[in-house]
Amino acid sequence: MLTKEPKTRTYVFRSDVVATVLNDGAVLLDLETKYFYRLNRTGWMIAQLFEAGTSAEGAWQRCLGWGSSEADRAAVEALCETLIGERLVEEAPEGNAAQVAAGADETSNGAAWTTPTIERQAEPLQKVIISAFDPSVPLVE
Amino acid sequence: MPSVSVVLPAYNAAATIGDTLQALLGQSCGPSDREIIVVDNGSTDGTPDVVARYPGVRLLHESTRGPAAARNCGLHQAAKDIIVHLDADTLPARTWLARLVAPFDDPRVVLAGGRTLIFHPTTPVERYIAGAGLYETERAITRPPFPFVPSLNMAVRRSVALEVGGWDVGLLTAEDVDFSHRVLKRYPDSIAYARDAVLFHRVRATPEQLIRLADSYGRGVAAMYMRYRDEVRWDIVKTVKVRGRIGLRAIEAAALRWGAAVRIVPPARADFSYCHYLWSRHFARGFFTYYRRAQWEARA
Numbered sequence: 001m002l003t004k005e006p007k008t009r010t011y012v013f014r015s016d017v018v019a020t021v022l023n024d025g026a027v028l029l030d031l032e033t034k035y036f037y038r039l040n041r042t043g044w045m046i047a048q049l050f051e052a053g054t055s056a057e058g059a060w061q062r063c064l065g066w067g068s069s070e071a072d073r074a075a076v077e078a079l080c081e082t083l084i085g086e087r088l089v090e091e092a093p094e095g096n097a098a099q100v101a102a103g104a105d106e107t108s109n110g111a112a113w114t115t116p117t118i119e120r121q122a123e124p125l126q127k128v129i130i131s132a133f134d135p136s137v138p139l140v141e
Numbered sequence: 142m143p144s145v146s147v148v149l150p151a152y153n154a155a156a157t158i159g160d161t162l163q164a165l166l167g168q169s170c171g172p173s174d175r176e177i178i179v180v181d182n183g184s185t186d187g188t189p190d191v192v193a194r195y196p197g198v199r200l201l202h203e204s205t206r207g208p209a210a211a212r213n214c215g216l217h218q219a220a221k222d223i224i225v226h227l228d229a230d231t232l233p234a235r236t237w238l239a240r241l242v243a244p245f246d247d248p249r250v251v252l253a254g255g256r257t258l259i260f261h262p263t264t265p266v267e268r269y270i271a272g273a274g275l276y277e278t279e280r281a282i283t284r285p286p287f288p289f290v291p292s293l294n295m296a297v298r299r300s301v302a303l304e305v306g307g308w309d310v311g312l313l314t315a316e317d318v319d320f321s322h323r324v325l326k327r328y329p330d331s332i333a334y335a336r337d338a339v340l341f342h343r344v345r346a347t348p349e350q351l352i353r354l355a356d357s358y359g360r361g362v363a364a365m366y367m368r369y370r371d372e373v374r375w376d377i378v379k380t381v382k383v384r385g386r387i388g389l390r391a392i393e394a395a396a397l398r399w400g401a402a403v404r405i406v407p408p409a410r411a412d413f414s415y416c417h418y419l420w421s422r423h424f425a426r427g428f429f430t431y432y433r434r435a436q437w438e439a440r441a
Contacts, residue, residue, distance in 0.1 A: 018234035018339045021167030022160045027232070029258070029339070036261060051169060051235075121261060 007057040011089035013050050030088060034124035037088065042066075043116035046079055053092045056080040067113035075115045082118050143222040143245050144174035145238065146299070148215030150208045152182040154229035155191050157343055162195045164232045171239035178219060179229075180211040188229075208292065209308035209316040216299070216307050224302055227340060228293040232260060234339040241296050244333035251301045251331040252324050254278035254290035255338030266346040268409065269416035276342055282332055286373045287365050289321035290332065294340045301328065315361025322369065351416060352423045359427025367435045375432065383428075387421050394418040 013019075016031040026044035028037040039047055045066065049059050056077060063076050083089045147165060151158055158179070165177055178199045179192045183206060192200050203214040216224055223242050227233060237255060244250045257278055259271035274280055282288050295317065305323040308316055325332060346354070366375050397414045400406030 018236065020164045020232045020234045020341060022232070023163050027260075027341075029234075029341075031339070 008055045010053050010055050010058075010092040011050055011084060012053040012092045014088065014090050017088050019044075019047070019051075028088060030086070035086075036121040037082075037086070038119045038121070040114065040117045042114045043079055043118050046076060046116050047083060047118070050083060050089045056084075063113075072113070072115060075117075079116045079118050082120075086120070142172045142239075143242060144220075145172045145176075145223045145225055145242055145296075146215070146219030146221040147175065147177045147225045147227070147238070148212060148219060149177070149179045149227060149229055150182055150203075150211030150215070151179055151184060151188050151192070151229040152208075152211075153184045153186045153188060155184070155186040155188045158188060158229040159191050159194070161227070161229055161231055161233075162192065162198055164234075165227075165238075166195065166197070167235060168233070168238050169235040171236075172242060174221065175238070176219070176221060178215045180215045182206060182208070182211045205310060207310055207313050207316075209312055210310045212292070213307045213310065216302055219299060222299055224297050224299050226292050226295045226297075228342070230343045231257075231293055232341040232343065234341070237338050237340055241294070241335050241338035243338075244335055245296070245298070247333070249331055250333045251298045251328045252290055252321065253296045253333040253335050253338075254282060255294040255296075255335045255340050257291065257294045257340050257342050260341035260343045262344070264346065265409070265412035266348055266351045266416055267344050269351070269413050269420070270344050270346060272413060273417065273420070275420075276344075279334055279336070282334055287318050287322055287362075287369075288325065288332070289318040292317035292320070293342060294338070296335075297324065312361070312364060314357040315364055318361065318365055319368065322365070348416070348419060351419055355420045355423035356427035359424040359429075360431040362424075363428045363431035363435065366432060367439070380429075383425055387418070387425055390414070390418040390421050 014030075014032075017028055018031060019026050019028050021044070025038065025040045026047065028039065028047070029035070030037075046059050046063065049062060054062075059080055060073060060076050063072065068076065149158075149161065149165075154161075162177070162179075176199060177197065178201060180201045180203050181189050181192070182203050189200055189202075192198055199218075201214055201218055203211045212226060223245055225238065225241060241253060241255045244253045255278060257276045259267060259276070262268045262271040270276070276291055276293065278291055278294060281291055301324060302320075305320070305327060309319050312319055321332075366373060394411075394415045394417070397406050397411040401408045401411035
């Protein structure tokens with residue numbers, strides 16, 4: 001929770017969290033837990049800041065530049081809390097100050113500000129069920 | 142970092158190719174010297190119109206049907222050192238391209254495959270495809286007797302692709318198995334697995350589609366056995382083994398479905414087993430249908 005974590009602490013994506021960009025946002029996959037997270041366009045703009053490293057406060061400051069208002073603050077903080085709470089991001093090494101993420105600005109170009117959302121898929125990606133008889137799929141060897 | 146031509150064959154892919162191109166254009170790192178080529182294979186659903194919305198993407202047209210012909214068209218028009226292939230229903234992760242071509246820093250590597258994961262599987266069939274790892278490069282590159290890199294997540298040196306004669310347009314399925322085989326015959330131990338090159342495959346499959354897919358894959362493998370029969374032989378022992386496996390899988394599927402009905406087996410497990418049986422049965426049917434006919438034609 002942000003109330004327990006300093007809002008100025010810098011976080012970056014964990015190395016085994018991969019992102020893919022869609023027309024209407026992006027999807028994150030945690031390769032460790034195998035959970036997908038779907039972000040809308042604004043959610044992705046914010047999440048993208050964590051590629052280079054940012055803090056919750058830093059992310060909020062950038063959102064102000066993208067047209068958000070004080071009313072959106074809770075939603076932005078909730079998104080940052082989710083990223084931190086789900087361990088999609090980790091604390092950046094000490095001395096690694098937040099950098100400017102140019103990609104986020106590219107994503108924001110021309111995009112209207114909407115309330116950022118992040119949604120976790122109900123089930124993890126792969127739950128490999130082993131066959132009692134023969135787990136191997138290849139039939140012709 | 143080498144220069145890269147991304148070649149994307151497309152056939153009636155209007156619903157998905159926009160996201161694929163968006164994900165390609167949104168790569169966070171990777172070779173700066175790169176081009177993206179889409180080869181439309183006679184789409185009738187407006188695929189070229191969707192592609193035209195993405196500046197910097199080159200659109201080519203290939204009238205000969207099949208992904209092999211489309212990839213050959215791209216191969217001959219591409220100008221860069223490494224040819225990267227993906228399908229029009231895939232979503233590359235932000236770092237995919239950089240990770241996929243990284244193994245080519247080693248001059249011995251001529252063919253590389255990335256890690257393919259199923260995107261948001263929702264139905265039992267999609268969960269089966271994801272859980273069974275049907276598209277997993279990690280398994281395919283070590284799979285006897287024809288190790289291969291699936292073409293939906295592949296990179297190859299352009300000079301080598303041209304040297305082996307490109308893709309065989311006579312094959313409508315397993316063309317990547319054939320292509321990989323020819324490359325590996327000429328350059329043994331030249332294959333690399335890029336585990337961090339993550340690409341999502343948007344499989345949307347019903348049981349009927351699973352059956353068709355299994356049948357076509359079976360035919361593709363049979364084509365390989367016929368084509369390379371001097372290297373790999375099919376025999377009665379293998380036939381008995383396959384028939385036995387299908388029988389066991391049928392029994393297993395029936396038992397687990399009964400178990401799910403009386404609530405002592407999780408339904409997901411029963412579904413997986415049933416899909417496994419369907420896959421096995423129809424893969425074998427496709428295989429034997431093609432193999433017997435091809436043998437008969439060869440004798441005649």
